[in-house]
Amino acid sequence: MAQQLCINQGECHTGKFIALLSLGGLVTLGALFAFFTLEHHGHILTGMNNQIVWGLPHVFAVFLIVAASGALNVASIGSVFGKQVYKSRAPLSGMLALALLSGGLAVLVLDLGRPDRLIVAMTHYNFKSIFAWNMIFYNGFFAIVGLYLITLMDHNLKAWTKPIGFLAFFWRLSLTTATGSIFGFLVARAGYNSALFAPMFVIMSFAYGLAIFLVVQTTMYSWNGLTLDLAIRRRMKRLLAVFVGASLYFTIVFHLTNMYFAKQWEFERFILVDGGIYTTLFWVGQVFIGGIAPLGLLFVKRAPGEHAISFTVLAALLVVVGGICQMYVTIVGGQVFPLKMFPGHEVQSTFFDGVVNTYNPSIYEWLLAMGGISIAFLLTAFAVRVFKFMPQDDFSAMQMRRSTD
Amino acid sequence: MSEQFKQEGGENSDRRAFLKTGALVTGAALAPGVLLYGVAHSRAPEEGASSKVRWGMLIDTTKCGDGCNDCVTACNTENGLSGKTGPQDSQWIRKVDIKDLRTGYVQSLPMMCQHCENPPCVDVCPTGASMKRADGIVLVDRHTCIGCRYCMMACPYKARSFVHEPLTEQNPDVPRGKGCVESCTFCVQRVDRGEQPACVEACEANGHKAMIFGDTMDSESEISKALKSADSIEVRADLALNTGVRYQGI
Numbered sequence: 001m002a003q004q005l006c007i008n009q010g011e012c013h014t015g016k017f018i019a020l021l022s023l024g025g026l027v028t029l030g031a032l033f034a035f036f037t038l039e040h041h042g043h044i045l046t047g048m049n050n051q052i053v054w055g056l057p058h059v060f061a062v063f064l065i066v067a068a069s070g071a072l073n074v075a076s077i078g079s080v081f082g083k084q085v086y087k088s089r090a091p092l093s094g095m096l097a098l099a100l101l102s103g104g105l106a107v108l109v110l111d112l113g114r115p116d117r118l119i120v121a122m123t124h125y126n127f128k129s130i131f132a133w134n135m136i137f138y139n140g141f142f143a144i145v146g147l148y149l150i151t152l153m154d155h156n157l158k159a160w161t162k163p164i165g166f167l168a169f170f171w172r173l174s175l176t177t178a179t180g181s182i183f184g185f186l187v188a189r190a191g192y193n194s195a196l197f198a199p200m201f202v203i204m205s206f207a208y209g210l211a212i213f214l215v216v217q218t219t220m221y222s223w224n225g226l227t228l229d230l231a232i233r234r235r236m237k238r239l240l241a242v243f244v245g246a247s248l249y250f251t252i253v254f255h256l257t258n259m260y261f262a263k264q265w266e267f268e269r270f271i272l273v274d275g276g277i278y279t280t281l282f283w284v285g286q287v288f289i290g291g292i293a294p295l296g297l298l299f300v301k302r303a304p305g306e307h308a309i310s311f312t313v314l315a316a317l318l319v320v321v322g323g324i325c326q327m328y329v330t331i332v333g334g335q336v337f338p339l340k341m342f343p344g345h346e347v348q349s350t351f352f353d354g355v356v357n358t359y360n361p362s363i364y365e366w367l368l369a370m371g372g373i374s375i376a377f378l379l380t381a382f383a384v385r386v387f388k389f390m391p392q393d394d395f396s397a398m399q400m401r402r403s404t405d
Numbered sequence: 406m407s408e409q410f411k412q413e414g415g416e417n418s419d420r421r422a423f424l425k426t427g428a429l430v431t432g433a434a435l436a437p438g439v440l441l442y443g444v445a446h447s448r449a450p451e452e453g454a455s456s457k458v459r460w461g462m463l464i465d466t467t468k469c470g471d472g473c474n475d476c477v478t479a480c481n482t483e484n485g486l487s488g489k490t491g492p493q494d495s496q497w498i499r500k501v502d503i504k505d506l507r508t509g510y511v512q513s514l515p516m517m518c519q520h521c522e523n524p525p526c527v528d529v530c531p532t533g534a535s536m537k538r539a540d541g542i543v544l545v546d547r548h549t550c551i552g553c554r555y556c557m558m559a560c561p562y563k564a565r566s567f568v569h570e571p572l573t574e575q576n577p578d579v580p581r582g583k584g585c586v587e588s589c590t591f592c593v594q595r596v597d598r599g600e601q602p603a604c605v606e607a608c609e610a611n612g613h614k615a616m617i618f619g620d621t622m623d624s625e626s627e628i629s630k631a632l633k634s635a636d637s638i639e640v641r642a643d644l645a646l647n648t649g650v651r652y653q654g655i
Contacts, residue, residue, distance in 0.1 A: 042570040042583045049492035050566050053554040113552015113567060113584030121551050124532040131531035131555050187525055187644055188561030339563050341516075341640050342655075345503040349516070350490040351563060353501055357492075 016223075017385060024378035031371020034364040035110040043113065047360045051352050052335050056361040057111040059327045060369035063208065064104030064376060065138070065179055066201055067323070069172040070209020072097035072145060076172070079148075079165025085232050085393070089217070090165075092389040094149045096213055096380060097172075098142065103376030105138055107368055130181045137175040144168045153388070176202045183330065190267035191334025196257065200250040204323065207243035211319035214240065216380060218313050220390060229393060237312045241298040244319055248291040251326075263343070270337050270356070271329065278333040281325045290322010332359055456539040459522075459649065460591055461621035462605070463628050463637060466514045466654035468615035474500055476515050476616065479607035483592055485576035495566035495581075497589040498604055503655075512655065515604065515616070517589035518543055518564040519640065520649030526556035526565065535586075541649050542591050552584040561641045564588045591618070591649075621649070 038045060048055040075094050078087030086093075109115055125132045148164045151157040180201030186192035214236060221228050255272065258264040271282055294315035336357045341347065347354030361369075383389060480498045481488040490496065498517040504510070520543045526535045527543065534550035537543050545556075557565045565588040572581055578594040581587055592602035600606075605618040619628035637651040 043567065044493055044570040049569070050495070050557070051492060051563075053557045053567060113554070113586070114550065115552075117549070117551045120532055120549050121553075124534075124549055126527075126530055126533040128528050129531045129555075131529060131553065135531060182555075185529065186559055188559060188641070335558070339561065341501075341562060342503050344506055346506055347501060347503050349499045349501040351496050351499040351501075351516075352492065353499075353516075353563065 017381070020381050021378065024374045024381060027370050027374035028378060030367040031107075031110065031374065034367035034371070035115070038111075038364055039115065045362060046365050047362045048365070049357075051357040052332060052359040054331055054335065055359060056328075056332075056365040057107045057368040057372075059324065059331050060372045061104045061107035061111070062179065062182075062331065063324050063327045064100050064107070064372050066176060066205045066327075067208040067212050067320075068097045068100035068104060069141075069176045069179075070205035070207065071100055071213050072168060072172050073206050073209055074213050075148070075165065076169040079162055080169045085235060088393050089213075089391045091149060091152050091387075092217065092220075092384075092391060093213060094145050094152065094168075095383045095387070095389055096216060097209070098145055098149075099376045099379035099383065100209075100212065101138065101141060102379055103372040103374075106375050107372035110368055110371070130178055130185050134175070134178045134182065137171065137178050140171055141175055144171050173202060176205045183334070188339060189334055189337075190264055190340060191271075191330070191337055194254065194257070196250065196254050200247075200254060203243065203246045203250055204326065207240065207247045207319055208323040210236070210240050210243055211316035211323070214316040215313060215320070216384075217391065220384060224390065232393065233312065237298050237315075240312070240316065240319070241295055244291055244294050244298070244315075248287070248295075251286065251291075263340070266340075267337055271333055275333065275337075275356075278329055278336065282329045282333075285325025286322050286329055288322075289318050290325060294318045294322070335359075454538040454540040454542070457622060458539075458620045459541040459622045460520070460596060461541070461619065461628055461632075461649040461651065462520075462591070462602075463617045463631050464514060464650065464652050465615045465617075466512045466652055468613050468654075469513050469515065470611070470613050470615075471502075471511075471513045473513075473611065473613065475607040475611050475613075476500075476604035479603040480517075480589070480592075483576070483595070483603035484579045484590075485572075485574070485581065493569040495568060495587060497564075497566065497587070514652060514655070516562060516564070516640075517604075517650070518560075518591075519562050519646070520589075520591060522647035522649070524646065525559040525561065525644075529555045529559040531555065538593075542593050542596070543588070544590055544593065545586055545588065547580055547582055547585050550585040552586065554586060556586055560588075561644055561646070 046055065072093055074086050074092075075090035075097075077083050078085075078090045078093075109118060112118070114120075121135060125135075127133070144164065145168055148161070148168045151160040151164055177198040180197040180199070183192040184194055184197035218228070255268060258268050271278055273279060275282075297311045297315040297318070300311055336359060338347070338352075338354050338356060341353070477496075477498050477500060478488070480486065484497060486495050486497060498515050500513055501516045502511065502513050504512075520537075520541055522537075522541065524535070524537055524543050527537050529535075531553065532549045532551055534546040534548075535543070535556045536546060552567065554567055557563075557567060565586050567586050568581060568583050571583045575581055579590075592600075592604075595602060601609075601618050605616045608614060608616045617628045617631055619626040621629055621632065623629060632651065635653055637653045638655055639646070639648045639651055640655075
């Protein structure tokens with residue numbers, strides 16, 4: 001069966017494929033176990049509570065959703081901006097975007113207090129809620145990117161690739177804007193309530209999505225015994241560096257703006273100086289591992305060879321780790337910091353007012369979070385196996401284009 | 406003639422007596438209803454909430470007893486809450502102790518859903534389960550809440566709780582359920598019967614009288630008069646939510 005499905009690759013590593021599917025399947029089963037357990041016993045088994053209402057599952061879910069829109073960026077550069085190198089990567093980019101979004105959404109849904117009421121969420125819309133808009137954007141993303149993939153794969157529909165590619169580009173920008181606004185529109189909390197969340201999430205999505213794309217692409221080339229063309233590699237490496245740099249820039253502006261407002265000083269002090277794990281995750285995870293270290297790796301001058309590839313992949317992996325740290329600091333860090341209801345007062349209550357809350361995710365949250373990644377992984381592994389997603393570079397055409405430029 | 410007059414007079418006096426008794430009986434029958442309507446605007450179950458009413462609460466922190474927890478206990482009893490105070494337990498009302506960091510002045514006050522005119526929880530709810538009644542009471546529709554907890558992220562008062570485990574022995578008037586978000590309802594089941602919220606009743610019963618509940622649109626109501634006579638504030642007034650709960654003495 002697996003042998004028959006392997007239609008697009010030079011060699012069919014059936015054993016490895018089955019091993020990958022089994023690994024992904026096991027992790028997904030773990031997530032399903034966590035889901036059914038929580039469905040039966042309630043969220044009492046999690047580390048989430050009435051103070052930390054969104055925890056580890058949301059960190060991974062939002063990361064995957066943001067990365068999904070970013071992964072589509074590779075296709076957009078091809079379709080919208082006409083870059084040939086990216087055009088040939090559009091199918092892989094679109095498929096990855098759908099797989100990542102599926103993983104992220106699955107975690108969000110499985111963590112709902114009433115997941116059985118998903119149909120309610122699909123039929124009752126409060127249009128003042130950015131969450132409701134997100135549901136429309138997520139569903140629309142599946143439809144539009146699905147259509148886009150069809151136009152890419154069916155030569156008879158080639159004329160539709162550009163207009164649908166344009167639509168997908170604007171849709172994905174709207175989607176990430178709306179995802180960032182989930183936090184930006186929270187007026188009450190010191191950690192959120194900033195219009196910067198929308199553009200910051202867009203630029204971060206570029207970095208996270210491209211990083212995941214580069215890891216998947218390199219793995220595919222390596223499994224097929226191929227080496228990515230040096231010029232393409234350099235181009236994508238530089239693009240990742242630009243996105244990582246831009247993400248750092250937005251992070252700096254966000255915190256600088258906060259530091260200018262006296263009412264935000266305590267929150268900034270918490271995140272940047274004495275917030276314990278959150279301060280560590282910000283400086284070591286988000287800034288160093290997710291920003292400075294990958295930039296250093298991407299700009300290392302090396303003769304073309306094995307090292308250059310591994311440096312790019314390592315940088316991409318660091319961007320992913322840094323991205324998850326960023327989401328943890330944003331989502332959990334924003335909640336552990338106490339709400340300021342009475343400025344200038346020391347506050348105490350039985351409901352943990354005025355204290356920095358603690359959050360210790362349980363095994364169930366970890367299982368759900370890992371389930372999101374495993375679903376994206378399974379879909380990617382399967383799709384790459386049965387469809388023609390391997391980038392097909394026409395080097396002679398590229399050469400001609402370069403000489404005419 | 407005189408007999409006839411007498412008779413007539415007798416008939417007249419009978420009629421007068423009948424009318425007098427009738428009026429007394431009718432008055433006695435109607436008075437409590439009229440009185441209740443005047444106090445709390447109770448309404449028939451089939452009648453919808455009216456936008457001519459805006460229920461509100463005024464809390465005088467100078468009268469709120471330090472260490473007194475009667476409002477919390479009454480709320481728990483009325484709404485079937487366990488009264489436990491772990492991080493995953495529901496608390497619809499809580500006593501908050503605040504200390505001015507510059508002066509050292511200490512106060513104690515009850516904090517609950519502030520029943521905002523522009524509630525952030527209602528704005529962010531994707532399904533519309535978080536909603537505000539025409540009379541200003543903010544509620545959660547237990548049939549359409551999907552348990553996403555976005556309203557809890559949005560509430561500036563941390564007034565909402567998520568039901569973390571299956572519930573038993575609930576109060577039939579106050580249905581609750583695992584996986585849904587809940588908060589103070591101003592004891593809507595009591596208000597609709599023309600009664601006061603349980604916390605207000607308990608505060609009055611213990612003599613503190615720190616809480617006044619009523620229709621803020623009715624200029625003759627106790628709360629309207631109290632609001633007019635002394636300055637009161639909204640917590641997080643900077644957010645311009647026009648809360649239904651106001652405080653004096655902070």
